Amino acid sequence: MTRSDPTTTANPERAAGIVVEVGGARRFVPAGIAREIVPRPVVSRVPGRDLGVALVSGRVVPVIDLGSDREQLVLCDVDGDAVALGGLSVIESGFFDTDRGAVRVGGERVPELDVADAVARTEAALLAAAATMRERDA
Amino acid sequence: MSLRERLMGALQRALGEETGGKRSSLDEALLYDSQERAHQAAENAVRLAQAAGATAAQQKSALDAAADHARMLVARGRDTRTPTQQLRDTLERAKLVALNAGLEGARLGETAGRPLVIIADETRGLVVRALEALDEHLTMLGQVERERERLLERIEQARTRARDLADELLRAQAAERDAELALVELGRTLAKTSSTDPETARSLSTAAEHARGLLAALTALSARGDRGQVLGTLAPALGPLFRALRELYRGRQREPE
Numbered sequence A: 001m002t003r004s005d006p007t008t009t010a011n012p013e014r015a016a017g018i019v020v021e022v023g024g025a026r027r028f029v030p031a032g033i034a035r036e037i038v039p040r041p042v043v044s045r046v047p048g049r050d051l052g053v054a055l056v057s058g059r060v061v062p063v064i065d066l067g068s069d070r071e072q073l074v075l076c077d078v079d080g081d082a083v084a085l086g087g088l089s090v091i092e093s094g095f096f097d098t099d100r101g102a103v104r105v106g107g108e109r110v111p112e113l114d115v116a117d118a119v120a121r122t123e124a125a126l127l128a129a130a131a132t133m134r135e136r137d138a
Numbered sequence B: 001m002s003l004r005e006r007l008m009g010a011l012q013r014a015l016g017e018e019t020g021g022k023r024s025s026l027d028e029a030l031l032y033d034s035q036e037r038a039h040q041a042a043e044n045a046v047r048l049a050q051a052a053g054a055t056a057a058q059q060k061s062a063l064d065a066a067a068d069h070a071r072m073l074v075a076r077g078r079d080t081r082t083p084t085q086q087l088r089d090t091l092e093r094a095k096l097v098a099l100n101a102g103l104e105g106a107r108l109g110e111t112a113g114r115p116l117v118i119i120a121d122e123t124r125g126l127v128v129r130a131l132e133a134l135d136e137h138l139t140m141l142g143q144v145e146r147e148r149e150r151l152l153e154r155i156e157q158a159r160t161r162a163r164d165l166a167d168e169l170l171r172a173q174a175a176e177r178d179a180e181l182a183l184v185e186l187g188r189t190l191a192k193t194s195s196t197d198p199e200t201a202r203s204l205s206t207a208a209e210h211a212r213g214l215l216a217a218l219t220a221l222s223a224r225g226d227r228g229q230v231l232g233t234l235a236p237a238l239g240p241l242f243r244a245l246r247e248l249y250r251g252r253q254r255e256p257e
Helices: A115-137 B003-014 B025-079 B081-108 B110-193 B198-222 B227-254
Strands: A014-022 A025-030 A034-039 A043-045 A051-056 A059-065 A069-078 A081-087 A089-099 A102-105 A108-111
Touching (some): A014 A034, A014 A102, A025 A102, A025 A108, A034 B081, A059 A115, A069 A089, A069 A115, A089 B110, B025 B081
Antiparallel strands (some): A034 A069, A069 A081
């Protein structure tokens, strides 16, 4: 079976992906980013951060918790790197009607979850913390 | 002197009640009678308390069995949680499989992936409904479990009360036995201090009781008038009575002082 470009569908008015609920709000994750939904394994947490490390499908991946839900992880592909998103709950998967950079689910406009931004913010916070520690040690 | 006064006087004389302030044979007879009735009542009370104690013991045994049964029900209820939780976990996994199938179908594109997305969506809907039903079931199981625990608490309370009742009945039995012994002792003391033997006292008491009844009936009849007819009717019955009383009275006069 030939796989199509997951970021778009043949019909520009339709988008492929999953809809998640995080912190009481719904967000859309495109199929080009979301790779797999897995039960949450044991996550080794980084103290003081919403970040951890877990073994998912035989690979060690970083886990970023976006909320308090503790049942699933969404394994994502961000610029070729595997990142797992936690603290969310997947509601639906499939094709959704698009609506000005968002999708419509049951009449509700659901904006896209900016996974790259979440990863970048986590990375920036970690680098800042590391710099603080270096300064303290010096 | 009225008929009543004459009869009472005759009876008192016959029974030797003119004792000048000392306890008469009639008094002693009444004492014996009271003591005997009290003794019988105490014996009855002991028997009843023993029967009540036996019933309380049976009740306690029945409650013990009910408590064991309720405890077993509570334990069984807890046991059913494990397979139900396993069922829930399995359904959660099935939901993830359906979501992943939908995601995979979406990645294949609308043409190739649509059938997979439709099946995945349908499957997910069924699993979600099953999960909702299971959650309702779990809620009801929890309620039944709480009810069972409350039932067990109530049975335990009833057991405690049944045990208290059995203890109190034992104490009551002991108290009634003491009362019975005290009444037996009273009977012995009475026999020692009395000039009348118990058998005679019993006969005297019976005679006194009947005499009181006769007096009451005669008093009622004398109030109705036509005394001649009354005496005429009663003569066959009263004649032997008067004779017996006279004999008693004469016999007493002949006794040496």
